[in-house]
Amino acid sequence: MELLSAKGLSAGYGKTVIVEGLSFELREGEVLTVIGRNGSGKSTLLKTVTGQLSIISGEVYIGERGLGSMTAAETARIMSLMLTDRITAERMTCRAIVESGRYPYTGRLGLLSKSDSEVVEDAMRLTDVTDLADRDFRFISDGQRQRVMLARAIAQQPKIMLLDEPTSYLDIGAKLRLLTLLRQLVRERGIAVMMTLHELELAQRFSDRVLCLADKPLLGTPEEIFSGGRIAELYGVPEGSFCELYGSAEPQRIGGEPQVFVIGGGGTGVSVYRRLWREGVPFAAGVLHENDAELPVAKALAAEVVTERAFEPISDSAYAKASALLAKCPRAVCTLTTFGTTNAANARLLEQASALGKLEN
């Protein structure tokens, strides 16, 4: 079921259009992650679908109803928001922060009923912040703060949760905990989550679908978006620098005549590749099978890579190519300790390097 949708939406500040002609829908029980370069309009989009920024053209629907025809009090019972704004309120306990989520449900004076308090306690238990309830919100860690803010968003009992970069400032452990909690909410309560993220590897791991903001916006499953060089193109990183399988990026390779030949494989050579890159030394790598775990790193960082088809013994032509490269390199490194049958040719490369006196440890 579609909880939120946009049709031909253009959004921006004043008359400046930042996002143009965007259409998408957010379904019950899914995580939709918005990615895009800095300034591509991720936050603008979130602010627009919550009604904080006026729509320039097009329409946003909450269920069947147009956003424009709804009051702020109505949308507050359906959508909750988690922003990047830092809260500086003095003398505000974490419980008071979570309690503010009950705003759309309380009376004229904002007094909490017993059931309101139960919802608050329940939300705090879920995000594991019950112990922090009486602490001053200003004096807890960033990770704790985000969990309190998440409890607040949950206490609002929304159908849709919108989160603007919920993982910024968090350490990796806190990032994983927060996003795992979101998945749990989506699974157990059928809440729909729409969030922006800068970390592509997290977007890939935690999203059901990804919306990629660019001149031509893309919407699809992580598998669709993280393929065909789309991400590299979107972020303007060189082809091959971005590992689509893991969603991680490597820096740009150092080109030129290779100075070191690295015989690696199975992940053993990665640390050598990285060290050579840091030292600014162009290098060659091989022979690597096309399904080798370290091939993405080698392809991103090495000046030249010699490859062989997956599961096939290294062919004579690949060996000859590697051998020629090795002959031209002043130095060589081997990170392999055992060679299987398909990898036998690499053992011969090692002998050759040793015989030429180029081998280093």
Added chain:
Amino acid sequence: MLTAAAVALFLLSLTVGSSSVTAGEALRQLFSPSSGLANTIVYQVRLPRAAAAMLLGGALSVSGFLLQSFFGNPIAGPFVLGVSSGAKLTVALTMIAALQNGFLLNSGMLVTAAFVGSLLSMGAVLLLSGRVKSMAQLIIAGVMIGYICSAVTELAVTFASDADIVNLHNWSQGSFSGTDMGDVKVMSAVVAFGTAAAFMLSKPMDAYRLGEGYAASLGVNIRLFRAALILLSSVLSACVTAFAGPVSFVGVAVPHLTKSIFGTAKPIIIIPAAFIGGGAFCLACDLIARSLFAPTELSVSTVTAVFGAPVVIFIMLRRERERRAG
């Protein structure tokens, strides 16, 4: 406890003075008035004065608290932001115009004049607040606006006709003296309205503490809410200025002390508490102002500054420490 302190101070205000009236006598006069000297003193001098100190002190504190919510800044207040001085200027100009043209002013006209002045200097502060980002700069801007208004007021007072300068001069320094029961009626109406309306805003004020973005997402109509804060705080501080002249630092010091005493900043608690606390604070300061060097009176603003200004310094130091710790 706060209420008890306020009541005690109120009674004390009725008894202390150049002519002695016992507490028992004062109470008797309050509940079963009889004629005589004590009656005159209580009803024509001390009761109106004590009522004024109580009501106006409360109004100032609430006005300060509203401004602090508006700016998200604990040192904001009607005096430091120059709002009181703006009101002082328009009231002085109105008084001078009235004196020179020989028409009589009623208290309603004075409150209106003060309200216009408050809004004018508030407008200036708001224009500046869009451009300056730090709270210190905002306060400096407010203090400067206050100085400009005071300078113009002094100038106007200097050129006013001699006979009335003394009166005008006393008022422009801040004092609760010279209030009569008619004034008390007008100020009770204005202050009761302003404070009750502020209390009804305590729910959105609580949400607004999280910042504009969150408040809006919870359903607060930000424009309407901000306008209401400004109007109410201006009405309250204008009422004070119209009757007692500018009274300094109460609007900053009392809300802060109240928050410390109650250990919270929840508007639903702080608004009534600051009102009572502000009343007690001003009663105490007024007592000191008129009894310390009796029969000479100090301006009440002098006394509130002595107690209030250090609180402002303390808040700034603490904020700095917390900024570094947090």
